[in-house]
Amino acid sequence: NAGVTxxxxxxxxxxxxxxxLLCAQDMNHEYMYWYRQDPGMGLRLIxxxxxxxxxxxxxxxxxxxxxxxxKQNFLLGLESAAPSxxxxxxxxxxxxxxxxxxxxxxxxxxxx
Amino acid sequence: AQTVTQSQPEMSVQEAxxxxxxxxxxxxxxxxxxxWYKQPPSRQMILVIRQEAYKQQNATENRFxxxxxxxxxxxxxxxxxxxxxxxxxxxxxxxxxNFNKFYFGSGTKLNVKP
Numbered sequence: 732n733a734g735v736t737x738x739x740x741x742x743x744x745x746x747x748x749x750x751x752l753l754c755a756q757d758m759n760h761e762y763m764y765w766y767r768q769d770p771g772m773g774l775r776l777i778x779x780x781x782x783x784x785x786x787x788x789x790x791x792x793x794x795x796x797x798x799x800x801x802k803q804n805f806l807l808g809l810e811s812a813a814p815s816x817x818x819x820x821x822x823x824x825x826x827x828x829x830x831x832x833x834x835x836x837x838x839x840x841x842x843x
Numbered sequence: 844a845q846t847v848t849q850s851q852p853e854m855s856v857q858e859a860x861x862x863x864x865x866x867x868x869x870x871x872x873x874x875x876x877x878x879w880y881k882q883p884p885s886r887q888m889i890l891v892i893r894q895e896a897y898k899q900q901n902a903t904e905n906r907f908x909x910x911x912x913x914x915x916x917x918x919x920x921x922x923x924x925x926x927x928x929x930x931x932x933x934x935x936x937x938x939x940x941n942f943n944k945f946y947f948g949s950g951t952k953l954n955v956k957p
Contacts, residue, residue: 764944771852773934773947789944821888830876830895830938832945834888 733757737822737835744812744842752807752838754822761827763805764789765797767818768837774821780805781827812842845870847937849948856925857956863910864920864951866935872896874940877911877918882932882950891933894918896940922953930955 735756744750754763761782766774766789776789780799794816796808805824809816819839823832846869856862868877879891894902894911901909906923922929935948 766947771949773847773849773949774945775947776944779944819886823888830940831878831890831893832888837886839886 735822735824735833735835737820737838739838740836741839742841744809744840746812746814746842748812749808749810750812750840751809752820752822752840754805754807754824754835756803756805756822756824756833758824758833759802760824760833761802762825763799764823764825764832765795765805765807766821766823767791768821769818777807777820812840814842816840817842845872845937845939845946847935847946847948849935849951851951852949853952853954855954855956856922858927859924861921861923862925862953864922864933864935864953866918866920866948868916868918868935868937868946870916870937870939872939876938876940877909878936878938878945879907879909879918879920880934880936880947881929882934883928883930888934892920925955927955927957929953 738753764779765777778797783802786797798806822835848867875896877894881889892904910919932950937946
């Protein structure tokens with residue numbers, strides 16, 4: 732049972748490049764989330780999904796897009812990376828009616 | 844809007860002693876959950892303890908316990924008999940009841956001295 736798997740674990744991008752982060756879960760969770768973690772600011776919600784085919788904005792959605800075409804996958808896209816998007820990105824998933832998350836191990840993204 | 848505040852950016856404790864990490868939150872909700880997560884250098888987020896707001900009894904998990912003061916909107920974490928493996932960032936988090944969107948504090952870095 733893998734839980735929540737994030738790929739890649741590390742990435743360096745040049746300003747203006749695009750990329751997609753993949754999150755996959757095998758627990759049949761309805762809800763999935765993308766957070767970013769920055770020093771001194773904790774984790775902030777970027778986007779989330781309450782089911783296949785649905786997405787919603789969180790606290791800091793600008794510069795990101797997401798898609799949930801399959802229940803087990805939640806993709807986070809950066810269309811034109813900026814240095815301000817240098818961060819550690821966490822995916823999480825949960826059941827809709829039970830509190831608590833299962834987190835992935837994070838992706839460290841550096842934009843130069 | 845919900846906010847979570849951890850006012851201690853960094854703390855230190857001697858091995859085998861007790862330390863308390865503070866967390867306050869602001870919400871107009873009456874039903875909600877509170878959590879403490881541990882993040883070691885491996886970066887993995889690990890659930891330490893969870894408290895349901897409707898429960899008056901404080902949650903306990905082995906050496907970890909909380910002091911939940913609903914009226915004061917305070918949720919502190921006590922670690923007893925501290926171990927070197929407890930060294931990590933600790934995050935306090937809030938989630939509304941039946942709506943699993945979390946709000947995190949900024950974290951407290953705990954150092955454990957041998």
